[in-house]
Amino acid sequence: MEKDELENILSELYRFYPELKQKERELIVLIKEMKSSRPDIKFDEDFALNLRQRLLSQAPVEKNNKFNFNIMNKKIFIAAGSLVVACLLFIAAINIFGPNQTEDAPWQIAPLFDKKEESKISYLPSGSFGDLSDLSMTSSDAPKGEVAINEVSRDSLQAPAPEQTEADYSSVTAVVGMGGGMDVDTRMILPIFNNFDYVYTGNELNLEQENALVYKRLKNEENLGKDLARTLNSFNFPQVSLNTFSNLKVNSISFVEDKEQGLMINFELKEGGIYIYEDWEKWRIAEREACGNDQACWDRFKIKIEDVPADSELISIANNFLSEHKIDIAKYGEPQVDNQWRRYYEYSEDKANYYIPEQATVIYPTLIEDEPARDQSGNYTGLRVGINLFHNKVSSLNGLIPYNYEASAYDLETSSERIIALAEKGGWNRSFGFYGSEAQDREIVELGTPEFSYVQMWRYKDNENIELFVPALIFPVTKRPETGYYGNNFVVLPLVKELISDIEKQEQDFNILRTEPQAAIDTGLILEKTITIDDISQGQSEEAIAPIEMIIE
């Protein structure tokens, strides 16, 4: 018996039975006796394996009634909530349209986004969201026989746009006409044209986790908007009688602060989000608007690097705003200032004329499994609070959405070789092997050991935007070329097997287009010319590479 272990037990005993200390010798013997009397265990490894097999071969567990019951509860809750909302809106409407309108009449809209309803995760059976790669198929509105590239994250006005890098701005949208009607995935990730190669230099990967949850955000029930519309229906508006329209629902409610630097608060009922913007008329800078062609005048109103407050001050401004307006941030992580622009500012040779954004952004990352979520570029994503740097005041807010998700398990890729190979191609924002310069000019960008994180992705199916958080690896760029690197700070790679396969498949599809015209024709693609980066960078006209349509963003 180890001395430490014995001392441990003794100290535990003395704590409750101090007088036992007087009989320490006897106790030592007693404890040693008890320990040495431990029966020898006979354990059969075959038994363990057989039982494991038996368990794995058993039918999946029967679902209990909990799920259906919850749905019922939810409907009851929503119905009750809608009624409350309708009543509140009724009060609001009286305040707004009624005869006794006062400026500070007390009424609340908060129950619209009741906190009890906000924080909810429903766990569904494995694979409940279907094939995740299949979600990228547009079943109705995308014409077959066209491959649209670079549409990811651009298909929703509601979807917050991911961080734009300069590399993104140089991107190309190409629509490739195909005669064969080949059923090809209609959405492919933006190919980045680069002059560097990613090389993984991190630790050995140990990807043992075979599955993990994928989260899908649930939107508000339509009932809410319909109930509100039904309530408003009974009011007589001066210009039009609402009840002459049918099947009305309220999509959004907007409020405006009628004051200088007033804000516009928009409740999106369908998406379930709250968005705050500058009421631009109240934020105008009259002196700047009067500058006309006077460049020196305009320059006076440019944000200078010394005008940008320290991160701590920006976070403090954002925190105060959230606190003042009682905005619950329990489901968001530690705030971080979005300093993407500073990287490009540092690269800039003409810093005096570099355009510094007039708005700084503080991000409170959405917490998924208590970890801050990222976007597909690896940057934190969640609640974004914008601060107008002319006034050092909060001027926008978005990403404040109810925490209401469904979760379902999906198989993860466990081959580290496969993962590293895709990471070295740029992961989600891969290059497809497009090269911007000759091989000898290419630079090495080193990738470090990845972190596990949940990454927000947007998909479109059956006219609906679907917001998912998928398990992914975030590879940090640890060493970049000194000459300037405009790529992302991270390489992001989803871990879900079918998304990995999808990335590989898209690369194969693209390689067919890029390098093997005959193979493309054989598979139903009719191309007059194979597109290469040279065609684009050498400035050939659109006709020269017709029928490939190019749109430079």
Next chain:
Amino acid sequence: MAIENTVQTEDKLVKLAQVGDRHAFAKLYDFYLRKIYDFVFFKTMQKEQTEDIVSQVFLKAWKNINSYKQNSFSAWLYKIARNAVIDFYRQDKNNKNIDDFWDLASNDDLLSQANNSLQLQKIKNLMVDLKSEERDIIIMRFWLDLPFKEIAQRLSKNEGAIKMSLKRILEKIKGEALLLLIITSPQIENIWKKMN
């Protein structure tokens, strides 16, 4: 590497198992098998019976995973194991009050087969005076080497209650059982001789 920090928590594995993920349950099985096996073995002292009971425990847990609503999966699993042991002994109508091996009057044969039969005989004299749950505390603390916190978790008690129980157990064994152990111990005899 960083991903190692994301090892699925027990709670998450349980949730996955609750939606039918066999591999998640297999992970729970891998983690708990030896712990449950050892615990059951110390309560039956027979390999075959232990294997039967442990099989029942995990099959039952898998079948009823959706009924698990507690905060501690280990407590739930140990409860199934304790009940399975009791059910095993009480199959015989003559064993109405038997909770485990240590309640049996005629178990000397089994003990005599053990390598450390002498020590076990002494322990048996101690164990027989304890309640089933008190025996579990002895088993968990001295044979499974579990700290109080974990014992409390597995027995669905708070840590303070377990400590109080151990105090009572010590008071109980301080008398005859302790004396018996001390007197019959060759080391104590030597110490005793030296002291006198």
